[in-house]
Amino acid sequence: MTHIELRGVEKHFGALHVINDMNLVIEDNEFVVFLGQSGCGKTTTLRAIAGLETIDEGDILLDGKPVQHLKAADRDIAFVFQSFSLYPHLTAFENIAFPLKAMRFARADIEERVRSVAKILQITDLLEKRPSALSGGDMQRVAIGRALVRQPKAMLMDEPIGALDAKLREEMRAEIKRLHIKQGSTTIYVTHDQVEAMSLADRIVIMHEGILQQVGTPEEVYQRPANIFVAQFVGSPVMNMVAADVGEKGKKARVGIGGNGVTFEFPAETTNKLSAAGAQPGDLSLGVRPEGVLISPTAEPGYIEVTAGIIEPLGSHDIVDLEIGGDMIRARTPSGLVSGPGQQVWARIDPVQAHFFETGSGRSLEIAL
Amino acid sequence: MAVLAKLDAGSPAARRGWSDLTIRNAFIIPTIAFLIIFNIFPLIYSLGFSFTEYRASLNRPAVFVGLANYRDLLSDPDIWRNFTITAKYVIISVGGQMLVGFGLALLLNRTFPFKGLITTLLLLPMMLSMAVVGLFWRLLWDPSWGPINYALGLGKFEWLSHPTNALFAVAITDIWMWSPFVMLLSLAGLSAVPQHLYEAAAIDRAGTWYTFRRITLPLVAPLLLIALIFRTMEAFKTFDLPFIMSAQSVETVAITLYQMAFQSWDTGRASALAYIVLIVVVCITNIYVKYLNRLRER
Known part of the structure; x- marks a missing residue:
């Protein structure tokens, strides 16, 4: 039940204008994909929403409340990293349980929640393994499990399947979509792959050089591109x-x-x-x-x-x-x-x-x- | 000619007429010879002495006495007292070094101006000679005009001439000297913890202490353990600092060993004590190494 809003967000890295006057409203339960080339500011925007990056100006609102001054831990937003970022010294179970333990949940409660998330992601038999013993796809399932387990206000995913091979990517794409339909939490997903964006998104947000180019459903951005950049970025072969x-x-x-x-x-x-x-x-x-x-x-x-x-x-x-x-x-x-x-x-x-x-x-x- | 033809004519070895095997032997044989003459031979020779009644200062042959030296030493309360003092020294000194060294590493593990310079300055103590450190700190601990008593307002407090105080004084000096070593290894460990794990922990709503306990500490542990192994081994056989600073009032095993071997010239008995120390150090190190391997398996 979360509504995310960006109002006039600005961010500079030195002389580089990474996010330029970004305004965006993301509705509850919506699956929004940030699409753009590398370096277009999409990941920075995502990290800013999560609290991993500060912004220079503007407001980030969660359910109408500004959160840009809160630390990542206080925003209650889950984040799935491209590199998975699993804790290498902990088992899959302990990885998924980590946020619950950090929030001092009762032991029985943790056990129950981890098991139920593992069941949804079909990784129950992998729970005792350490990340080094898991395949890329399974590592990402564990990472998604860690994000899902605490029922966060929103799920942010930074190219979560970018590191997987093509076949697995297609499989995980379907799985992420299925999961979103089942769990229905507000999700922002970053990718540079327009096929991924088209197949997953309720709405696509296309960014270029820190500037928002177009926001729309996959059909809209494909059928009615707002400018030449969007027209040539979306669709393969190129327009x-x-x-x-x-x-x-x-x-x-x-x-x-x-x-x-x-x-x-x-x-x-x-x-x-x-x-x-x-x-x-x-x-x-x-x-x-x-x-x-x-x-x-x-x-x-x-x-x-x-x-x-x-x-x-x-x-x-x-x-x-x-x-x-x-x-x-x-x-x-x-x-x-x-x-x-x-x-x-x-x-x-x-x-x-x-x-x-x-x-x-x-x-x-x-x-x- | 047939053999030469087989060699790659362009290789330097072939040009000089040396085969790879010759070159290998030329490097290895002197090293092995040195090792045998200066390490292996004395080791075995002293093992032999440890079973005899022998004085290197007298021109008399060694008399075989079996395990008598070991039996005497292990039933001698003075030797046990030496070991207890040594154990105390190891715990205070190594414990202090681990705390100070790891603490400094935590402070240094971020970006701030002049970080490189400050790190280098902090490493200086460990680059000094033990004898120099000992002499300087003897001045610092001096009861009548030492800056330490002056700074702490302790009057004429006797540090180095009193056995218990001297133990602390020498241990503190050792902490000053060797904390940088622990710091260096800890820094290497800390900088090897990927930044994205801290981001993941922040996202997972872990507080500072929880992140430290569950992420930082377990991931740095293998390097901390290596630092612990080195420092325990060194502290256990510590000799230079107590010898220079306290005029032998801190009776660690190494000091007793020195007195036995080179002051009373009780060579047989000293050899046996040296072997006991060796066995103890090897045992302690083995415990650490076992634990380290268990950590590494993850």
């Missing part, structure tokens, strides 16, 4: 981003890319919507995800002829590089649709999946076609 200019031809709008006179057909209202949004000629970028680039092996109306470049076969689909007007655009096609480099194909851009941005500021013009 195509090209300089664009808009003209008219007949009843349709034409969007030219690459400056070589190559134009794609867009609905007529595109021009009006763009000028209403304040788009300036020469300051316009078109973003389209690879699945928004439609490809046909034969000539079709509205499609233009292009040459295929490198093909990355990924099993379920292929990623094909297309050379269009001097720009390289990547398209996602069904496997085997394009047989090899150099093949002539026909392509168009799906207007519904097109995003327009101001090139200079990076801001999205929020045009929906």
Whole structure:
């Protein structure tokens, strides 16, 4: 039952502005993921909420009460470290029991709570082992157990599965999600892996160079990125981003890319919507995800002829590089649709999946076609 | 030629015509020879003496007496008194060093200005010669004009000429000299405790004392134990400080041994006492080492 709020939080490390005027409200039982490249301030923000880092300005509120002057121990927030940070000289049981013992719980109570958490995490038969005898996944289960056992106000996780191998990571990801649904505590999770963020989050908070870029559900940040950074950070392969200019031809709008006179057909209202949004000629970028680039092996109306470049076969689909007007655009096609480099194909851009941005500021013009 | 061809022509050994084996022997044989002549031979020779009635000062052959020397020594109340004094000395001196040394290490285990300089200054006592330390502290403890009596307002308190007081005075001097050693090992242990464990403990709502008792102490324990082993061994056979400072009024085993061997020239009996001391030290050390190995297993 915890509500976390950040108000105008600022933090400097010397000349480095790590957190820049951060404002954020995290609702009770919400699973929020801080996403960003390394060094973007996401971990620092998390550590500041936990009390492991001081802030220079602003307020951190837990259930409406400012806590920025409280020590970590007095905030009652659990934290799962990337390095697990298990106590090497204690068994798994003693590790999980540590916070309870520190708070002087009765022995029988400790025993009961540790056993029940161990049961949820399926580590009951590992309780007598020391961390050095555990695998990475089991160590992280113990670390999560240590966080869960005292029923904290909130759970903070700093890249908790970053140190695990790919397969285990997928497994633990599902487990963390299952656990959150079952336990339902307010959770903040830090990662640089956008797949992890998309699959876990109720809401994603995207940070870049200490500045909050966008807050939204996974669908929102994917479908309606607020700026070029978010558009290119979320989604794999990366969203195509090209300089664009808009003209008219007949009843349709034409969007030219690459400056070589190559134009794609867009609905007529595109021009009006763009000028209403304040788009300036020469300051316009078109973003389209690879699945928004439609490809046909034969000539079709509205499609233009292009040459295929490198093909990355990924099993379920292929990623094909297309050379269009001097720009390289990547398209996602069904496997085997394009047989090899150099093949002539026909392509168009799906207007519904097109995003327009101001090139200079990076801001999205929020045009929906 | 066939043998030479097998050697790597580029290796320095081949160029000088020395094989690896020759080089190895050239380094090892002198060392082994030194060890045998100056350590192993006297050890065995003195073991032989310990079963005889022999005086190195007289030109008379040793007479074999079996275990008589050991029997005499172990039933001699004076020897037991020496061991008791030594035990007291070990407990006071090593206990003091562990407390002061570990305490200093805890204070130094953080960042503050001039940390390196202060640490180096604190290490100075242990770099001094034992004889120099003994002579200086004899002046400090002097009853009529020593600064210690002056500072404590004790008048003409007799430190070094009174056996019990001298024991304390020598032990305190030893603490002053060797606490830095414990401090050095403790600092190494403390800085090896990962910072993230302290963060985890803070998150787990552990207080300062609880964190110290459950995290710091267990993780530093192996190095503390090593310091304890070294200092116990040294303190048990302490000789220089009591010899220089107290004119032999602190009768530790080593002092008695010296008197027996080089003042009364009772070589056979002294050899037996030396062996008893050796066995005691080995036993104590073994207890520590066993405990250390148990700590290491975790």
